[in-house]
Every structure is written in C-alpha cells, then in structure tokens.
Amino acid sequence: MDHEWTNPSTLNLDLNIGQSTDFISAGGLKTKLNELNQEKKRLINIIEEIHTARAASHGQLMDITSLPLAESSFSMARKRKMESTEMNTCNGGSSVDRILGVRDQSKIDLCGHSCKRFREDGKPYARTTYTIVDASDSSLMVRDGYQWRKYGQKVTKDNPSPRAYFRCSYAPSCSAKKKVQRSAKVKTVLVATYKGEHNHCRPSPIGITGAMHEDASHPYFLSPTSSDLTITLDLKRQGLYSNVHDKDTELVEFQRVVVEKMASSLTKDPNFTAALASAISGRIQHMQVQN
DNA sequence: CGATTTTGACCCGCGC
C-alpha cells in the first residue's frame, strides 16, 4: 500500500468555489456569508469552552504528574544505570504553563482522568507526533517545550534520512527520550517518537500565543511562533493504538487533520471571508456584464 | 571552560 502524498505545507484546498454551474444570486451569497459568520461564532465558543475546561482541570493534572513513573523499556542497558529515580513534583509555573502541560497526552485525557495506557505486555506505548518543518531545515529539532540533548544519530534501513536520538536534559533523573526522523514519504514532516515520561515541569512552554486544539477528534497543537507551520498531532488520542506501526495510516490521518485545520482556519479568518466575498461578487458582476 | 553535538564503535535483541 503506497499512498500518493500531497506536501502538507502546500495543500490545495478545493473549496468548490466558482466551479458550480448554478447561478449564485446576491441574496444566496449573503445567506451563505451569514451562515459562515454563525459557524465562526460557534467555533470560537467551542474553543473558549475547551480552554475554560482545561483551566478548571489543571489541579487534577498536578496530582497526575506526581504519580510514579512507569518503568520504560526503551533501553535495557540504560535501565541498569538509571537506578536513581528521584521524583520531582510540579509545584510552580504559570497557569498557562500548567495548561500547556496538559499536552502530555499519556497522562491525562479530556476529562482530566489519568489515562496512561499500556500494551498487553505491560509496557507503555510510544507517543508519535508529526511536525511540519521547512524542507531545507535539516536540524531534526522538534520544539515541544522540553530541553533535549542529542546523544546519537543513525541512518536506518527503511529511511534515507538520519534518525536522531534525544534524551531529556534532566537525565538521568528524567527518563524521557525521543527519536526524530524525517518522514520517508513527506520530506517536510518530522516524525518524533517519545518514550518514557518527564518527571518535571516543562521548562520552556512553547508559544504562549499558540493555539491548542484538543478534542476527541482533533488532538493537535499549532505553533505560530516559528517561521513555519508546526502542527503536532498525537495519534494516541485518535484511537490508533492498534495501528501504531501502520505508517500509512498515521500519515493519512495526519493529512486529514491538516486539511481540516487549514479549512477551519480559513473559514474563521474574517480577512479570508471578506476577500472571498469580494472575489465572488466581482465574478458575479462580471457574469452579469457579459449577459 | 563547561555544555552540547558529532560520529565511529560497541552492545544487544531478534530472526534465520
């Protein structure tokens, strides 16, 4: 199975505008714009509700983050050395910091309940995220708010791009690790696989101005602080545990979320809707002149 | 000068 992939950073959103053979009346256009405005208000309300609920549940997060860590099977050799498991608890940070901390998907679900998930053999699942970066960016750096130290790089058999290995800068007290590799199919996508859990607060929360969108269907994070569009998608929340090794499924899901997000962003942008209305009305006037 | 990155060597699990 080999999906033909569109570069997510250059997705072509076919909105079917101007392709209909039906005549678009001025009244119909006005109705359509009103519907768009209503949809925009509805979406803003949903986002506000999500943020409010998250702020209210951060107290539960504090309890969850102080739970003992699950033993990571990531490195057997390392495990022998990491006997010092000094546990830190989060007792500080701004409310924004704490809210952003909720992004650690393995610890909390939408209801604030602990949802650290384990495979049948008792080992924790790896968390995979995708980040769109500039194709010319070869740094393999994924900004997730934590400080990482690179400790290795390998070229793997199934992907010509090198794979970078990172461990948390707070190691050995923190056992969190991640590996980052450029997608073999989409060169602008960095695939980051996280293992282990951080036992400390996020030292540098990513973009306070960043928009967080996590609901049952769209657990992703937008980072407008970088020059490129960065969308971090947590597939564990997508109910794709059983398909965690199916890269095609992951990539298709990623593409779907990107398309939905871009379409949603456009319809919420008053500049876009104004420009759209202007373009359509201009087209209508042009058609009337021709007739 | 300490922290971080690079990179070749080594370790270890797994399939044959």
Added chain:
DNA sequence: GCGCGGGTCAAAATCG
C-alpha cells in the same frame, strides 16, 4: 551460532 539492524556509549570536536 551468526549476521543484521536499532539503540547507546563515549571520546573528540564544536560552541557560547
């Protein structure tokens, strides 16, 4: 038992 490949180590190089 052997070879392969992913993951880690650690010395050297680089950076701030």
